[in-house]
Every structure is written in structure tokens, then in C-alpha cells.
Amino acid sequence: MSAKISVAQRVVRYYPPVGLSTLFRPLPKQSVRPTLGVTYQPQVDGPILSFSAKSALGIPEQTLLLVLLELAQEQFTAFQNEVVLNADADNDIGRELWSMLNRGEASAEGQTLRLKTTWFELNRRCNSATGGSTKKLRMEQLRRLCEVVVWETSAGPERKERQSYLVAWLVSDKRRIHLALNCRLASALFGQPYAQVSLKERLELGKDIPMALHAFFSTTLSCGNHLKINVETLVERLWPSDLKTTPEGTEKRRLSDVKFALVALSQLANWSVEWVRAGLVCVTRKHAGVRDMTMIKANKSMSYREQPLAKITSKINDLRPFDASGLFFNKNTSA
DSSP states (O other): OOHHHHHHHTEEEEOHHHHHSSSBOOOOSOSSOOOEEEEEOOSSSSOEEEEEESSOBOHHHHHHHHHHHHHHHHHHHHHGGGGEESTTOOSHHHHHHHHHHTTTOTTOOOOEEEEEEEHHHHHHHTTOOOSHHHHHHHHHHHHHHHTOEEEEEOSSTTOOEEEEESEEEEESSSSEEEEEEOHHHHHTTTTSSOEEEEHHHHHHHOSHHHHHHHHHHHHHOOTTEEEEEEHHHHHHHHSOSOGGGSOHHHHHHHHHHHHHHHHHHHTSTTEEEEEEETTEEEEEEOOOSOEEEEEEETTEEEEEEEOOOOOOOSEEOOOTTOOOTTOOOOOOOOO
């Protein structure tokens, strides 16, 4: 893929466990949001991640997070070590961001990325208006992201725990915003396993449920691979609940909404959706092949070579929790 095409697609590197979790879900339009309490436990390697906050996160918050990752990606490429953040931050803003991100523990281990932007830029990249009411909405979305506490428990016998925030936000003046990403989110930009999500495709879909499925399939499928999955399984992923307490009319509406979202996904150039039989679809992410992508890290140009996966032909019937930690191919390799 040429650099020109990659920029046009606005491809974001997304930390796979976040994309596979149910951290972001379609929410009903009501004034009071449910609380957030989501845990992602991989079946292979990686930490157990628990997310909690006073307000659940919807699909617009996911769009905003992807935009923050896009900005971090661009600024990391442009400024390299200047935007790498850790306990050794050498300026006031960096030190405050690191302390905020790690809930006051300024000496916390690890590293992440900091970025700076404006409300105008965030609105523009979210493909929305840039007026005062939109700014207020964006501030509320960012505040919800910053309120999410992330508990990380290692999978080893020592069971080490770490507590941090998903995003830290610091306003230095009326226009400029300084932010820091959770270390796990930033790992996808440091060359660790990552999924690719096209913001261009996402914004073309426009509606919450198609965008939610697009993010899930983008996390699950690499280019040139496909997945067979029950429509009811996708419904359960988007609205995990006790089916006995869900009204029949609500179930039918949700099923219809997911079918509509699959049709919308099939209209994107890089995707196809085929009905294997009633209730079972095969989703394919097109453009198989091997390609080189270059990323700047620590003043060194590092090349990550992507290898296509074997086709995923098995049917998936259970998505709570869904684990695809063995599917990711974007491993750091030598240039």
C-alpha cells in the first residue's frame, strides 16, 4: 500500500484487546447512562484488563479515541522521542500528564505517547461541525474517556496489578489540549501487535451499529481473511444481556439493526458480506497480500512486514468473551 493510499484511508493502529472487548457499545438515547464495568480476559497471552467508570462508553467515544490514536501516530512519526512519555518526563506538562495517567504515581513504569491538539481539530477529524455546541459534546466525550479506570492484571503466577486511566487530559489554554494515552493503547504504536482500523471507512458508515461492527471486524480480521459468524452472536456482542429479560420486540429490532449494519459494511469497497444461510454470514476483508509499512521510532526507521493469516473458516458462536489473541500478525520484526 502506498503512503498516499494509507493516508487517504486514515488507517489507525488499534490495541487488539480494546477492539475485542465490549468497552464501546451502542447506547440508548437517554439522559442517564449506565455505569461501565467491562473485563477482557485473553485465552492466550496478555494481561486481564478491567475497565470501570461512572458512565458507559458509546460508539462516538470510540470514534474520538481512534482520532486520538491517529493524532498520536502522526505526531510520533513527526517528532519521535519528543512525544514519548514516561516517568523521566523533563517538562511540567509531561510530568503532570504522566502523574494524572497513573493516578498520582509519578514513578510508574512503562512508556506511552503524549499529543497536543485543539477542539477544532478533533471536531474536524470526527467529521463533525466545529461550533460551540459541538465543542461541548466533544468535551463530554473526552471527559468520559478520561474517567475510565483501567486495572491491568498480569497473567503470570505473580499476578501483578497496575491501575491507570485510559486517557489523561490537560488544558493549558482555551485552545490547546494536551493528552496522554494509556500505555497499552500506545503499545500498538510502538511496534507491538496491532489491528488496523480505517477511520475513512468508519465515518462513511456514519451510524453507531455499522461503526461498532466495522471496528470489531477490523480488529478480528487481517486483509485477505474471512470469518463466518451468526447474526445472533453479533447481537449478543453489542447488547450483552440475559435474553430472558429482553422483550421480544427489542430482540427483533436489534436483529434487524445488525442485518442493516452488515448490508452497510458490504457496501464498503474493502469488505464483502455473504449470507451462508439464514442467520449465518461470512465477512471478508479484501486486499490480501504482503506489504511493508514504515514507522518512525526513537530516531530509527523500523519496518514492520505484514504476513497474511490463514483463512478463518470456522464459525464463531460465542463472543462473550471473544478472544482472537492468536490472530494478530503485525509483530515487530527486524528491518
